[in-house]
Amino acid sequence: MLNDGRAKKKHIMTIAVASGKGGVGKTNVVANLAIAMKKMGKNVLILDADLGLSNIDVLLQLAPEYNIQNVISGEMPLKDIIVTGPHGILILPATSGVQELTVLDEFQRLRLLEEFESFDEDIDVLLIDTAAGISDNVAFFCIAAQEIIIVTSPEPTAMTDAYALIKVLYTRYQEKAFSVLVNSVKSASEAKEVFKRLSTAADKFLNISLNYVGFIPFDEAVRMSVRNQRAFIDAYPNSNATKKIMDLAVTILSRTEPVVKGTIQFFFSNLLSTSSSEG
Template sequence: MPLPADSNASSHTTRAPVRVIAVASGKGGVGKTSVSVNLAMSLVHAGQRTLLLDTDLGLANVDVMLGLSPQFTLADVFAGRCELRDTLLEGPRGLWVVPAASGKRHMTELLPQQHIGLVHAFCELDLPIDVMVVDNAAGIADSVLTFCQAAQDVIVVVCDEPASVTDAYALIKVLSRERGVNRVQVLANQVANANEGRQLFEKLERVSSRFLDVTLHYLGAIPRDEWLRRAIQRQEAVVEAFPGSPSALAFREIARRARQWQSPQGPRGHVEFFMERLITQSANEPGHHDPLRSAVA
């Protein structure tokens, strides 16, 4: 698949740091992938050049939700049948998608160094993008922890089920204690009203502030919406299919808040997506010398 015409533009354009947002959840069934798809599409609508990466390596469905038919997936990359750039799909309005595989059990058994290798592979993906949204598998597998650690921002999706809140806390605890993630955005999904979403956050925040060294921020809530269900059946993002629906309006507001987050200023000293761009950005700052640059070169 040909890359966009400006992918060979000047390094100032193509090598700028990419803001990476990881979307995760403690348990499945909370609408995490729907959040990832609609957040990515909302960012595209707002003029952000966006890549949506599916890292639910064994049960991927981002491509299904967008009605796309991939020729290659991440399973082909790990098998050596193609390069990462060969998996790129162009979705609605120029959204770029890297699909994972579904029903490939061996993909859930990759080694930790293979997860890190995938993160590093993005250094060579010379796409002119502003932001990447990473749709993770549910739970606390090594892949989830690595991809969340490699992002600048982590969104944990919860819904009004006791197990959802309990498992979200477990995910946040492991991210904090094992991977040094000390800031998490919480998004309440499928809520009946705004108060329900706020209460879900406060329940999670109370126990986290008591036992964990992590700061939670309330990103907002997505209402339970029949139009969202219809959009999923149509294999479209609700912000595309029914832009005036309550859930579409909520997703656009979430994207507006996400655009206000600070862009990465340089590498943080651990595994990160687009590390080369972060090093270049940091080294180009006046008077700055980054020892990582010479180490990687």
């Protein structure tokens, strides 16, 4: 057996959370899911990948001095712009109002990947909060992740756009595995009906099966927490929404190690691991 003095790399769970349209509560899901996982003993890093329109820091009332623009431009290393959020979750903040970051070129993507490669924090889960829609940036981060969770809602436009995103990722990038979370529903039966419609269309027209991971109910606690710039899991720990986000965290963390899908995703899945020489 080889012993080259290097520590074995740990497995990092990488999850892209995406939506076909804005306004379905995707970022709120990411923030609260991160805290739920942290409560379960996992070290979590959120990558705010809506690069031209930061949301996570606003939602959690953070005021980062630097952001991902400083990394992509080569001004600062990744570790120097990371901010700490509630319960010790780590956040890589995006920037607002910088149009050119909404479409990264190949050099900028390489720069970002290189920075991740040198990042040595002890991370168990990387949550990637993508921009809404079907841009090249969204596709890049989705294919880099081991798992893609599509957040949708009962609104017909949300379902239509969620299907459009799945279709693009399947037809252009050969992605075949998608999990679906239904947000802001009145009941479990409504959530399952939304998933059924989406799943039926994907099966019929794309010949792929979707995975249902649960739902977050419409809850006044969610609206109030957003207004107060707090995670609902903290502001309203006994709410129905909190119970469901905890269920989602359990569902995700209880899975066996996912299969690596391709080169970029293999890179992402390993680059955050802590690797050091033995003294």
